[in-house]
Amino acid sequence: MTQFDALCANDPELSELRTAIREFLAADRDEHGWEPAIDSWLARWDADFSARLAEAGFVGLTIPTEYGGRGLGHLHRYVVTEELLAHGAPVAAHWFSDRQFAPSLLSYGSDEQRREFLPVIAAGKLHAAIGMSEHDAGSDLAAVKTRASQVDGGWSLSGTKVWTSGAHLAHRIVVLARTSPLDPEHRHAGFSQFFVKLDSPGITIDPIVQMGGEHHFNEVTFDDVFVPDADVLGSIGDGWRQVTSELGFERSGPERILSTVTLIVAAIRALPDDADDGTAAAVGELFARMISLRQLSISVARTLASGEDAATRAALVKDLGTRFEQDSVELAADLLDRLDRQAPEAARLAELLATARLHSPLFTLRGGTNEVLRGVVARGMGVR
Incomplete structure (x- = not known):
């Protein structure tokens, strides 16, 4: 394969997959009547569409078959993603789970977490939100002030996250929080991640409505929310490395x-x-x-x-x-x-x-x- 061929992402296997997703989208739109949208991966939430897409084999492509996925590679997922966006399909419901949390679980999750969550992601039925940004910590995530303190059987989580897309509809939110005091000499140390149920006691979700009346952003407040040890994602104190790894999938x-x-x-x-x-x-x-x-x-x-x-x-x-x-x-x-x-x-x-x-x-x-x-x-x- 030449360097140019590699950049075309049109290998025979990928070309066959591209044809298959195009045929699915044409048939699904004809049957269900959705219209191509701007920014569909953020603003068009349709849980039924996500489930149909997954049933057709187009969600969880990089998840191993033992966890219910297709066991394919990042380029296969790239081709499907490209076609979904080009058609403006309503993909927001499963987007963050499939794009970021599945790779994070595969890299850092426990075997129990993988067996619990990955099959649901592959089925297009785990709806998740990202709990990174805060009012004083947007792009500078090292300034995050949300804290988690160890308690019997788990952690007590307190703080506020903002610009959390889909939190009002999601099942879980991955929260970046401090689990040890800030060290000014090592600002990126002492962070951990938690996979939090959004119906947990102590969580308040307030809408952030855009000028045009759209609601997909939210402010999420955690007031001494209990998070069991089983819902720690990865290792305590390793949150910064985990988050920066996730951002590679998000940004590219x-x-x-x-x-x-x-x-x-x-x-x-x-x-x-x-x-x-x-x-x-x-x-x-x-x-x-x-x-x-x-x-x-x-x-x-x-x-x-x-x-x-x-x-x-x-x-x-x-x-x-x-x-x-x-x-x-x-x-x-x-x-x-x-x-x-x-x-x-x-x-x-x-x-x-x-x-x-x-x-x-x-x-x-x-x-x-x-x-x-x-x-x-x-x-x-x-x-x-």
């Missing part, structure tokens, strides 16, 4: 490039065949950037598939990808200005554009601000 996927792809594709398809040279140049710019970023993202997926560290390149994908997503909104708006406002598709395109503009400020924040990620890249290149 095609969702960092394709959140607006439904708008881009719809706008291009609506353009007249006799579009002028300026329009052709705008379309060419969009696709040139998208293809370049996709190839960078695929290179990270291949690195993860080989078991190597990809933190620096994952941060680069996230930085460049989310800036492209923001730029693409206005580039698509410029394309729409060239359309006949009376065209049948004009109203649908205007709706997609309005949603994309509302979501656009989020793109460069979630998963770490771009300024922080550039620091990650610089350190990875040896700059101090």
Whole structure:
């Protein structure tokens, strides 16, 4: 395989899988009537769709067969993820479980945790949220103040997490908390992770409603919440290493490039065949950037598939990808200005554009601000 072929991610096996997921999505949309959405991995929660997708074999692809998964690799999951996003499918219900918590359980979970949770993730029926960010600790997770104190049989958890997508609908939340006092000389030490039931006594979930009326973010408060020892994820005190490993999966996927792809594709398809040279140049710019970023993202997926560290390149994908997503909104708006406002598709395109503009400020924040990620890249290149 040439280097170019590797970046295309179109090996015969992957091509067959891509055809299969496309056929599933076309048939499922025809039967159930969902519409392609902007930012579908964050904003479109449909538990029934997730269950159907899993039953068809498209969730838990990297989970070993002994735990109910397909036992395939990161590139197989990449191809399926890419198609789900390109079609704007409603995938939010199972997204975080499949993307981050399954790999974390495989790397750090106990055998009991793997046997309890991985089959449910593979079935598309474990809905989970991420408990990392706080009001004074967004991209700087070392500033997290949520604490867990050891008690008889487990831990007492107190603190507040914010921007927790889907917490009001999820079953579990993975919480990063301090389990030992802050050492100013070693800010990343003393963290642990807990896989907390969201119906536990002492948890309050308050909605954060966006300007457009959408509700998928939440503030989650923990008031002396008891977490049994069985729900500690990994090792006490090793939370920072575990979290940074998870972030490689979060930052490098095609969702960092394709959140607006439904708008881009719809706008291009609506353009007249006799579009002028300026329009052709705008379309060419969009696709040139998208293809370049996709190839960078695929290179990270291949690195993860080989078991190597990809933190620096994952941060680069996230930085460049989310800036492209923001730029693409206005580039698509410029394309729409060239359309006949009376065209049948004009109203649908205007709706997609309005949603994309509302979501656009989020793109460069979630998963770490771009300024922080550039620091990650610089350190990875040896700059101090």
